[in-house]
Amino acid sequence: MYAVFNDNLLTGNNLIDEQHREIIEKINKLVNTCENGTCQIESIKMLDFLADYTEKHFQEEEELQREVGYPGLVEHKKRHDEFRVAVKELHEMLEEEEGPSERFVKAVQENVIDWLYRHIKGFDCSVAAYINMAHLPERL
Numbered sequence: 338m339y340a341v342f343n344d345n346l347l348t349g350n351n352l353i354d355e356q357h358r359e360i361i362e363k364i365n366k367l368v369n370t371c372e373n374g375t376c377q378i379e380s381i382k383m384l385d386f387l388a389d390y391t392e393k394h395f396q397e398e399e400e401l402q403r404e405v406g407y408p409g410l411v412e413h414k415k416r417h418d419e420f421r422v423a424v425k426e427l428h429e430m431l432e433e434e435e436g437p438s439e440r441f442v443k444a445v446q447e448n449v450i451d452w453l454y455r456h457i458k459g460f461d462c463s464v465a466a467y468i469n470m471a472h473l474p475e476r477l
């Protein structure tokens with residue numbers, strides 16, 4: 338149940354794509370701790386790395402939208418908030434259950450991996466297309 342970055346997930350914006358690639362790598366490091374049954378501390382550490390990096394990515398992606406006056410920013414931010422809530426729940430789960438349980442792994446699949454795929458296709462691709470359009474005159 339590792340996450341896979343493939344061409345299907347490319348938005349057409351290099352900065353966003355590279356950050357998504359990094360997020361997927363961090364998700365897989367977290368999944369890896371679950372599969373190996375590594376201790377609770379290790380899983381929490383990997384979840385924290387993922388949360389920190391994703392936060393940085395969200396901030397930058399939101400800033401890009403602000404710069405080009407993207408009309409869907411408010412809605413987009415709400416989607417990012419969903420992810421923040423999901424990560425908080427995962428954190429609580431890890432602490433309550435003393436490590437990554439089956440329930441935890443399922444939540445990572447649904448609320449992190451599947452969420453990210455859907456979010457990239459449904460939201461980030463539109464942002465990248467808008468940015469590319471906004472910068473079009475500079476390239477002509």
Ligand SMILES: [Fe+2]
Binds near residue numbers: 398413417460461
């Ligand atoms: Fe996004």
